[in-house]
Amino acid sequence: MEKEENQNSHSDSKEEIKENKDPKKTSKNKDLKPEDKIKELEDKLARAYAEIENQRRRFEKEKDDAFDYGGFSLARETLNLIDNLERSKLALESDENLKNSEALKKTVNHLNVIQKDMISILKKNNIEEIKSIDQKLDPNLHQAMMEVEDDNKEPGTIVQEIQKGFMMKDRLLRPSLVAVSKKINKKDENLKQDQKSEENQSKSNEN
CATH class of the missing domain: 2.30.22.10 (Head domain of nucleotide exchange factor GrpE)
Structure with a gap:
C-alpha cells in the first residue's frame, strides 16, 4: 500500500512538473525573445509619453483659456449696464415733461459720457x-x-x-x-x- 501511495504521489509530482513546463500555460512575456520584450517596453513607453504630452497640451490650453476668457461672465453682465443706460436715455427723451429742457440735455450728455467710457474699458479688454x-x-x-x-x-x-x-x-x-x-x-x-x-x-x- 505504501509503495502504491509513493508511486501515485511521485506520478502526481511529475504531472505537475509537466504542467509547469507546458508552454501553452506560460505567459506570453516568458515566450517573447529579449529583443521582442524590448520592443514591447518601448511601445508602452511611447504610448505613456504620448498620453502625458496630450495631458500637458490640454492643461496649457485650459490655462490659456482661463487667462484670456476668465472675465467672460463678468463682461457679459457688464453689457447689461450699457443696455440699461441706453434704455434710461430713451425713457428720458420720450418724457413729455422733460423734452427740450436743459436738464434733459445735461442728463443725456452725462449718460453718453458714462456709456462711452464703459465701451472704451471693454475695448481695452479685447x-x-x-x-x-x-x-x-x-x-x-x-x-x-x-x-x-x-x-x-x-x-x-x-x-x-x-x-x-x-x-x-x-x-x-x-x-x-x-x-x-x-x-x-x-x-x-x-x-x-x-x-x-x-x-x-x-x-x-x-x-
Whole structure:
C-alpha cells in the first residue's frame, strides 16, 4: 500500500512538473525573445509619453483659456449696464415733461459720457462691438428679430440694430439683435395701392 501511495504521489509530482513546463500555460512575456520584450517596453513607453504630452497640451490650453476668457461672465453682465443706460436715455427723451429742457440735455450728455467710457474699458479688454448696419446677416454674429420691406437693399441686409452685439477676442459674447431687409411683396403693394385709390375715391365723392 505504501509503495502504491509513493508511486501515485511521485506520478502526481511529475504531472505537475509537466504542467509547469507546458508552454501553452506560460505567459506570453516568458515566450517573447529579449529583443521582442524590448520592443514591447518601448511601445508602452511611447504610448505613456504620448498620453502625458496630450495631458500637458490640454492643461496649457485650459490655462490659456482661463487667462484670456476668465472675465467672460463678468463682461457679459457688464453689457447689461450699457443696455440699461441706453434704455434710461430713451425713457428720458420720450418724457413729455422733460423734452427740450436743459436738464434733459445735461442728463443725456452725462449718460453718453458714462456709456462711452464703459465701451472704451471693454475695448481695452479685447471686447469689441459687432458691426451690423448695412452688413449681410451672419448667423454666427447676428440674430434676426424682424424683417423690413426695402427694395433699395439686398435681401438679408441689416437695416436696423435693436441691440448691440459684442465679441471677446474670437468668442461671441452675445449676438446683435437686428432687423433685415426683404423684397416688397408685389401683391401686398397692389392691395395697398387699391386701398389708397378707394380711400381717395370715397373722399372725392364726399366732396
